[in-house]
Amino acid sequence: MRYLPHTDKExxxxxxxxxxxxLEDLFSHIPDKCRYQxxxxxxxxxxxxxLTDYFKSLGEKNSVSSAKAVLLGAGSYSHFIPExxxxxxxxxxxxxxxxxxxxEISQGTLQGIFEYQTLTARLLxxxxxxxxxxxxxxxxxxxxxxxxxxxxxxxxxxxxxxIHPHYREVVKSYLQAESFTVIELKTDKKxxxxxxxxxxxxxxxxxxxxxxxxxxxxxxxxxxxxxxHDSKALFVCCFSxxxxxxxxxxxxxxxxxxxxGEGQSFGMPQSFGGPGLGMFASSKKYQRNxxxxxxGETQDVDGRRGYVLTLSTREQHIRREKATSNICxxxxxxxxxxxxxxxTLGGTGIREMAxxxxxxxxxxxxxxxxxxxxxxxxxxxFNEFTLSFDSDFSKTRSRLLEKGIIAGMxxxxxxxxxxxxxxxxxTETASKDTLDTVIQxxxx
Amino acid sequence: xxxxxxxxxxENIFYSDDHEWVQKTGDTVRIGISDYAQDQMxxxxxxxxxxxxxxxxxxxxxxxxxxxxxxxxxxxxxxxEVVAVNEALDDAPxxxxxxxxxxxxxxxxxxxxxxxxxxxxxxxxxxxLQE
Numbered sequence: 328m329r330y331l332p333h334t335d336k337e338x339x340x341x342x343x344x345x346x347x348x349x350l351e352d353l354f355s356h357i358p359d360k361c362r363y364q365x366x367x368x369x370x371x372x373x374x375x376x377x378l379t380d381y382f383k384s385l386g387e388k389n390s391v392s393s394a395k396a397v398l399l400g401a402g403s404y405s406h407f408i409p410e411x412x413x414x415x416x417x418x419x420x421x422x423x424x425x426x427x428x429x430x431e432i433s434q435g436t437l438q439g440i441f442e443y444q445t446l447t448a449r450l451l452x453x454x455x456x457x458x459x460x461x462x463x464x465x466x467x468x469x470x471x472x473x474x475x476x477x478x479x480x481x482x483x484x485x486x487x488x489x490i491h492p493h494y495r496e497v498v499k500s501y502l503q504a505e506s507f508t509v510i511e512l513k514t515d516k517k518x519x520x521x522x523x524x525x526x527x528x529x530x531x532x533x534x535x536x537x538x539x540x541x542x543x544x545x546x547x548x549x550x551x552x553x554x555x556h557d558s559k560a561l562f563v564c565c566f567s568x569x570x571x572x573x574x575x576x577x578x579x580x581x582x583x584x585x586x587x588g589e590g591q592s593f594g595m596p597q598s599f600g601g602p603g604l605g606m607f608a609s610s611k612k613y614q615r616n617x618x619x620x621x622x623g624e625t626q627d628v629d630g631r632r633g634y635v636l637t638l639s640t641r642e643q644h645i646r647r648e649k650a651t652s653n654i655c656x657x658x659x660x661x662x663x664x665x666x667x668x669x670x671t672l673g674g675t676g677i678r679e680m681a682x683x684x685x686x687x688x689x690x691x692x693x694x695x696x697x698x699x700x701x702x703x704x705x706x707x708x709f710n711e712f713t714l715s716f717d718s719d720f721s722k723t724r725s726r727l728l729e730k731g732i733i734a735g736m737x738x739x740x741x742x743x744x745x746x747x748x749x750x751x752x753x754t755e756t757a758s759k760d761t762l763d764t765v766i767q768x769x770x771x
Numbered sequence: 772x773x774x775x776x777x778x779x780x781x782e783n784i785f786y787s788d789d790h791e792w793v794q795k796t797g798d799t800v801r802i803g804i805s806d807y808a809q810d811q812m813x814x815x816x817x818x819x820x821x822x823x824x825x826x827x828x829x830x831x832x833x834x835x836x837x838x839x840x841x842x843x844x845x846x847x848x849x850x851x852e853v854v855a856v857n858e859a860l861d862d863a864p865x866x867x868x869x870x871x872x873x874x875x876x877x878x879x880x881x882x883x884x885x886x887x888x889x890x891x892x893x894x895x896x897x898x899x900l901q902e
Contacts, residue, residue: 615817615819615837640837
């Protein structure tokens, strides 16, 4: 591919039209102090193949699964993607990020997203799911905004400090612009959210928990639902690992009003953190307050089944500034990928995969405990867990890295109060050899 | 769309600038939308109403009406406490189109009777529509 800059002659011609003597004059309104004055540190021109090699070598500095065994978790999970999913998703008919609004030319994609909504609603135990959000973090922010809309005059939300730190940052970015109050709830000694102070919060529209939470701990959702509803607030349940609901009671069954989270686990590669998929569901009662697009099933004039956008009056192209959200185009391809992934595994497959994740994680957890590690929280976990070490685990970590294993994320970077504690994650892709190696290195 | 002469505008009720009607029923009032409003909106498919017990100041948004072509916010013509909402509209919002004056939206207990002075009678409302 060639890059053709303007010639001096062309530039001169254009300047004569705009009435400027020099190219620089076009930038004269930008204050000097805002402009970079030195020479840019860019090398001399090189060939395309040399450039490709250069960037390839930079890329190889990354430590990615499956080249390395990554046992980190924290919102991004290494799950196997069956070939059928990748194959289907590489079909050009599906390649768009948008949810199409022209039913006459988009039946395939619309049906695919309708299936995604159906599968999502079933997995989360909710009545309605939308056509997707950007990612787990923005989905949580939108869920809280939705709860504030439903709560009308209420303008405070409480979020658990055991929610993913990045999600909490995004929530604050979204909500502070509208001058809503965000209160953080403490984590108790069991690694669960302390809900004891809810009664003292005025104008509480919603309480958000994550389960399993950032420490991998499974929150007691049913008890939480009772306490949150007693304080007249909506219960927003979020998640970063939807596989957990293959095994655990769904948030819907546990009494959540809005459920949202990250769908990366369902067929999306980790890809340096994105793109993700925001899964979003609620009870039917609140469907008109949902953000984003919704696909509905209908019939055409001849009585044939068809799919269309529905309840669009919530959206910005109709309702302008009163819309439930500014999101319109979204993660259409990622939602279709998740639909293909969930359908490939089926209900039984998701359950079996969840058990495999749980069993492997328990194997490593128990092995490390026997090797001398301590539980940071003595509570049930799914495929992530936190341990603290009396010895210096960072040295073990370096030795493992040399063996191609990236194990344990230092918790203190997000929670300074938990020193020498690490978050581990084990998915189905971790081999027994890998897990045994980690245990052996801790024993050293 | 109806011509002005075709509109049904009863004599015995008040109207607001926002095309609502207000009818006294003892110490409470019922609020609905005028024939003009329902005609302008087209087929109404959903009515979102406040909760009983909520209080509003005059001019507050108290709910929304959704038709096949638009969503309109409803602003309360009198401040007060909601004592009832017309639940029949949950399942049959189209009743607002077919009989806008018998299908009230909310019943409130007004907090300030002087606010009645700002409402319009039939003649005044008709004049507003003519302008």
